[in-house]
Amino acid sequence: MDVVIGIDTGTTATKGVAAGIDGEVRVSTSVHYPLSVPGPGRAELDASRLRDAAIEALVTVAQAVRERGDRVVAVSLSAFLHGLAPLGADGTPRGPLITWADNRASAQSRRIAETGRARVLQARTGTPVHPMAPLAKLAWWRDEDPATLRDTPRWGGVKEVVLGGLAGEGFVLDLSVASGTGMYDIHERRWDPEALDIAGVRPDQLAEVVPTTTALKLHPDVASAAGLPPGTPLIIGAADGPLANLGVGATPAGVAAVSLGTSGALRMLVDHPVADQAGRLFCYALTENRWALGGAINNAGSVVRWAGQTMAEGFDRPAAEGEDADVRDAALLVEAAQAPPGSDGLLCLPYLLGERAPWWRGGMRGAYLGLRREHGRAHLVRAAVEGVCQQLALVRDTFAAENIAMTEVRATGGAVNSGLWVGVLAAALDLPVAIADTPEGTGLGACLLGLHAIGDLPDLDEAAALIDITGHTRPDPHDAGLYRRLRPLIEKSAEAVTDVLTELDSLAPSPLPSTEKAVGAGPA
Template sequence: MEQAFLGIDIGTTAIKLGVIVENHLLYQASEEIRSYVEGPKKYQKPDELLEHVKQVILSVPRPLRNQIGTIGFSSAMHSLLPVVGEVKDAIYLWSDEQAGPLIEGFKGTALAKQFYQKTGTPIHSMSPFAKILFFGQQKKYPANVRWWGIKEWMMDYFTGKARIDYSTASATGLFNLKQLDWDQEILDYLEVRRNQLGEVVDTKERFTIDSSTALALGLPSDTEVIAGASDGCLTAYASFYRTGNTASLTIGTSTAVRNITQQPHVDPDKQNFCYYLDQDHYVVGAPSNNGGCVLAWAAETLDTPETFYSRIPAFLAASPIGAKGLRFFPYLNGERAPFWSANKQAEFKHLTLAHTRTDMIRSVIEGMLMNVKILVEMVGTKEGLSVSGGFFRTEALTQLTADILGLPCLYAEENEPIFGLYYLLEQPEKSGKSGTVFSPNETANANYQTIFPTYFE
């Protein structure tokens, strides 16, 4: 009986699971996760998250669970879970903005630049560094608090010890990329002791599953557990391993352009991110807060959510390229790269009586993708892109992306973190490229090339 690989991807909106045997996906399932928003505070409840993970594993048919030999984890980046004794407060998400005003003041300092260059994590309220700095000034937690995240929480339950992989750790703002360890200078600045953090381990290091967890979930007692990596790095690796494209674009709720490199690279001015994947690969790129959340806003504000996405092709067909001169600045959620500011705001520009609701919808989509073009140029991508995320399930949006970026876009179902986990750990034989390639329409791209230089003026 062939052993199966169980990949678990814990994102900010859903938990996705896949069981893979010999490069074939035999079973998949997902569970939505509830997030809570209280002003700038954005979090999930640890016990709810763990319960969802248990339920999605228990959904795997018993015979297939008996085959599982390895479990690997993908998790969202930048989460922070304060633990006091046995009490686990809240999992603060990347989108938590409580540290925003404080980090705005810090990011212009020489120390901020120095910390960025050591860690590869941009100075922004998303990072655990910013959150710990904020909570420390607020005296919110006692001195003996332990600072975990989603990955440490999962590894504590599955292996009996809080562990975090180098990849996820390199997105905390606390991890030295050269030393592959917590950075002592940064810990001293935050007044954090090493024993308050999880044990850092490599992305492929194997541990035996906790016996009580194996029993509770109906898993073999000799199952090996691997911390894995972050969802962003694994998405990039899945695309690279499957298609050969080093560059990838993901548009889910938020957006990221990523490039697989063999050496770390940081830019002190633009502050690209640079995260570890394994000893031969780093992931360099730029994120935006404004991806699918912009379309969700447009669906609620300008149309009906139930029909909006199916009607997008008709909306695009009814309004010309450039939306009759209407411009949309898509910063509904502040912005990360290249501005790194929670103060950026969205707006329509040049709106007149001649514009229709359809023009407004087209301008929203174009503005979001024009912003993506900034990220693509920031990362320096000039070849084709592997694309992933819910945005690209609408073919008209994938084609429009290719037209605006001027790059062929390859969409494949395998461009997902669970496949990245499997490829990273199992290294199966590479097959030819699969998926659908969307090539830029030359006329449309020429028009967008004319519009882009002055779009955000």
């Protein structure tokens, strides 16, 4: 079979996937790397390692494809949004890549909002003004290190970094990732002059924006290492979130996609850019006439990983030598499922990495409310899962406020392997949740977009029929009603404690530099 290889660069792993026109994932691999936390509010990746990981994943999958007797007809790319790194004139990284989880630009995003410009910028660019966005990150450089900002020949995110290693030509960026920078006018299709003025960069320091179906060519050395023919098409691809919709078949009207990986997101596809006047939803491109409307949350699988790291000591089932953290987390979730819905009155604000949608307020921190002596580890872990799913439900409520109907959710990401996660998600959203037959939703989406780009999949809506569904989880009516009653308490609590938590954070001593191990990365 002719196949496309999708390369999906995530927060803690790069995945390689091979799939053909039948939508079946035939080969997959993962290359992991640590997320560095060098100081309070910081979250960085080694940009050069991202390039190496993409090449490693491509070579591994290409070899496996050949061993199966299949033929690679193209390579297509996916990347997580909101990264930023200084680049040399030849595209070589000059420093670490600052990720979406990095909050160093909180003061800058707050100042932009205080000027009253945030809503109009979001309406034009599709990206909320928030510390995650490259707009705010560049404003941080403008304030803290203006010489570096001025003298850096190029600035780019994950896609530009990876393309610098895989492509043989050009300094280009796809429309999808550009629409997540906060600096690209999605209506006029140009870098936004006001945003660039705030960021302190010139248009020539940023990449040329091209359609997501644009075909480049693999660098000859990369093609040779992967055993692929010279001139193999390299489809520039899109951002991970919109591609996850495609990869789980969430393309028809009313069908949304939920991603539950390191972070999370809820998205629906619409046929034109939509400006949410209340400033609660983002709008990112999949193609020039398909756009993902939705909201991302900072905390999903990372919250359970934190729970495993902090609550597993003395766990009844001791960890075996060298046991994988995923196994430990799965055991915690089984234990947490024994606690009742609502966690016996325990509420978790799971904002360990701050938070994004639907409020887009920087400086948020996590908290447990309602703790009593009878609450145990199972309650604490279950409350964290409920807090994450309730945050996604707050995003879903925003769609309802905009009179956008949502009838079904298709879920992807590492967390969907847990019955607790899926059951709580269905009840919180009060919608049936379908699980795609592949955990590689984003990588498969990259493959399908690649097939579309080379003409083998003319209509992207056909992708929905290609995706096998393993089953539907319908919401428990009692649990759905309980979570509906609890949701206003989350909003009240988050509003009430934000100032206190922010002040506490300013008084806390700076943590030592550290790294976070892979958490089952997923799109945001």
